[in-house]
Amino acid sequence: MKPSTLRIGYRYRPKRLAPAYDAIVIGSGMGGLTTAALLSELGWRVCVLEQHYTAGGYTHSYERNGYEWDVGVHYIGDVGTQTRTRRMFDFLSGGKLEWAPMADEYDRFYVGDRVFNAMAGKQAFRDNLVRQFPDESDAIDAYMDLLRQVGRALSDLAMEKVLRPWQRKLAAPVMKLRTPEFMYRSTYDVLSSLTQDHDLIATLCGQWGDMGLPPKQSAFMVHAMIARHYLYGGFYPVGGSWRIADSIIPRIQASGGEVFTYARVASILMADGKVTGVEMADGHRIDCGTVISSAGIANTFESLLPAGEARTFGYADKLKSVRPSFAHLGVYIGLKGTAEELGLPRTNFWIYPHNDYDAAVEAFVKDRDAEFPVVYISFPSAKDPDYLNRHPGTATIEIVAPAPYEWFEPWKGTTWGKRGEDYEAFKAQLGERLMRHLYDKLPQLEGKVDYYEVSTPLSTEWFSAHRRGELYGLDHTVERFRQDWLGPRTRIPGLWLTGQDTLTCGVTGAMMSGLLTTMAMVGMRRMGPLMKRIYS
Template sequence: MTTEVASGRKARPDRYDAIIVGSGIGGLVCGGYLAADGRRVLVLEQHDVAGGNAHVFRRRRRYEFDVGTHYLGDCGEDGIIPAILSGLGVGDRVRFRPMDNERGFDRVITPTVTLDVPSGWDNYRDRLKRALPGEAAGIDRFVDLAKTTTALSRASLLGEPVMDLYRASPEVTRWSRRSLGAVFDHCGFSARARTVLAAQFGNYGALPADVSFSVHANLMDHYLRGAYYPEGGGQVLVAALVEALEGYGGELRTRTSVARILVEDDTAVGVELSDGERITAPLVISNADYRRTVLDLCGGEAVFPSHLVRQTREATMRFPLTAVYVALDTELPATPNANIWWHADDDLEQAHARMIEEGMREIPQLIFSFASVKDAGAPNVCPPGHSNFQLMTVCPPGHAFWGVDKGPADGGPYRRNAAYVARKQQVTEAMLATAEEVVGPFRDHITHLETATPLTNERYIRASGGTPYGLANWGGVGKRPDVRTGVEGLYVVGQSTRYGSGVGGAATGGMVCASHVLGRRLLAEVHRGAVVGDPSLLPDRGPGWDPLRVSRGRARREAKGLARIG
């Protein structure tokens, strides 16, 4: 039966079991498992391609840049990410290239310390002690606490009985809920040691006082289990998930914007698109920005309790990023197969306080990600003998820093705004100058240069504050919403849930959401080798297979405008 809508168009009949708003990793993982279970799934994406922060873009028919997939952890034989892919039958469709896990997959540089971070907590402990010889007792205390915390977290995720373990470790339970800064205080670390240990805070976008110890420890554990890069880039991972979704009968519609999530009698019933079309389903999963989901898509107090709406409205976001994408017609000399985390000061926390107060007069921290080293020889990354890398730094929150009153998600123009253009040029120049101080001169060899600001991220991802990291403080340090919302049939996934950050966190959150819907401990099942669905239904990959093309969805696969390499 159809119903009339305000636009005069007819609503589609209820032919979907689940609608997913947004096609980030969390939404695609959840949608894939629901489809593999036989549910009729529709994924709606406002951008041209699926992937959210995991998508790529191409330039000059020679270069492909990853937006958010810079490296992945835990992709070995026992890894959670390979288990999630294998559970959908696509484990053999994504290959992971190891970074230099022995010499170091991350290089931390401060004015007085250089530390190459290897895989393994005990190896990391030894390197820390050599770099910070006066901090040995605190390092032991910190690493022991982190190892126990992460072991319990992993056991819990994989369905093992852990209550007795928690009861036997009351100190771990207590400290895992405190901030990273509080644990640093407990360990008696100097400012320099705090900087070295928190150097990779750009993986989650929050300073030690604003992130829980468990978030930091679990993310470090993720990489210390081995750091990898998906062969062919992040879009390969996205495309494999799209193939699973569509192979099991699901549907991906790109360039389709959702205006509202429809809730009636405290129950989700579907969505209304920006063109007025309504699509009904008894289950709606929002992979959109959490604040926009609660306040805009659902209408705030019209759906949720006033205290939750207030908590969401007052929530702070993690730091936004500015990224500079660089291509060169030469190779950078002696570039390690590692990320570089450069810090201008041995006191990270003071340096970032100055950055906020002084409006980024200097670059306090710079992250280097070398795609042409991690995926050496890949034809989509760059031509032979060229370089493709990315520079990133956190920047002050808010639109005012960029010279605008409101962002593109709320209709604010910005790209030709003189103040915005000037600020963007200033930040880009500062980042390039700093980068040359770290790795040597390269600007004479630039063949492509492009900067993405937080407003760029807001435009494409519609993320509050332009951050890729989601919520920072949702009623408490490190506190974040679960995938269940309290509204019947409405769930949330993505970077702002308690299972973020990064690809691994988003994928885990998608698994947890699907588990609640299906009443199964999916992550535990697939980690033990279970496969959900029938892999024989997956599409073949013919000659010229293109992950970006696949990620547009079946209906738009042949549409004009697809950027190509070569």
């Protein structure tokens, strides 16, 4: 396989490092880049160290055989007007990131042999649901009301993460009063108290793949957060998802910082109970009293921090209360002909065998020949108005589906591209199964596919350093949201956390985690003027 040609960031070499940095960020995903950019804006010189050959974490794209694909961005919500999310993207990118709206029908759910849609716009979303479920208008209105109530509570819970432990204790009684109890119930529990129509529940949960847990297992708060996020439709970054990192990096460089690629951190260095820097995989040590890990909770506490320190500070035990999210397969497809010629929509497809999503997951985990519990299909070249300028006469499609990491363990530790014929055969078989779903929904594509390749959880581990190939970091269970140690602060002086595990998954979740981490680090007094610039 040819290597990808799309690479952003500056290749790491010890001699390219500045003599000193104010902070080191491990990982250049959205969480790491946001933290680095905001600190840079406050005058810090920040060194971002990324193990991959390109910057951006799950927002990176890659090119092969004349096609370009995104690995972890298919649509983003809440950026169509001057929302807080949009203002933050505008600030980080210096206004260079543009957003293209998807079709009004931005998500389509194939549930068994029935088809439902999510429509952009709060009223349109509600009215469309009522059209599809005319007997359920009361339940639908009650659901919309819950989404409304959740808004303030989600902001409170995010801000609580900035507080010091003693401030949290003081705030606890007020937080208890302000947080609706349904936030900490399972999604299914809450929805089944509103309706017994299982097709309606399935439609409301049609985006469960956006956080990787079916309704009986996921926390309602994360379901509601995602539903709110896409309530006004889906948007795609013009130019491809790699533009996100590409447009943020100059902010970091403007203060003398840099984003280095091929820069794997082997461990976080400590002396006298404090962080003193990092040791790179090549053995080079970078001294710095402030290290921010955006590499994920499991990576940080299980592999980057010396094992003895993880135990001493209690993290080895805390890790037992969380678990990794589902791993996934990706199919990256290139076609001759444009999206328009091929009839590709600006709508995501979600294909489910039936309306009991939890049962479908359970059956699949037990039996790898069972139907995929969800197959997600995205049409990036149709969503991106700039795609044809970069890749004329072509189109792309991406398919994502869950796959347990355990299936691939026999090949763990092998090298990407050289894992052997049995692995290739297994991958090909899974790829063919997923391609059949595509042809089933869009039969005109038979014979039009020029190229496709399949990624497995081992590819995710190889390129994105998620140890179990997980899609979304930690699983979004109710239990996870009860963990008050999942936030920017750690018990270790000089060590900070950011990224999806400290708040929630999603590009916006990771971006907001970067804001919270910066706030916790510098304090509200210094953050205030910057917040004014971002949000005024």
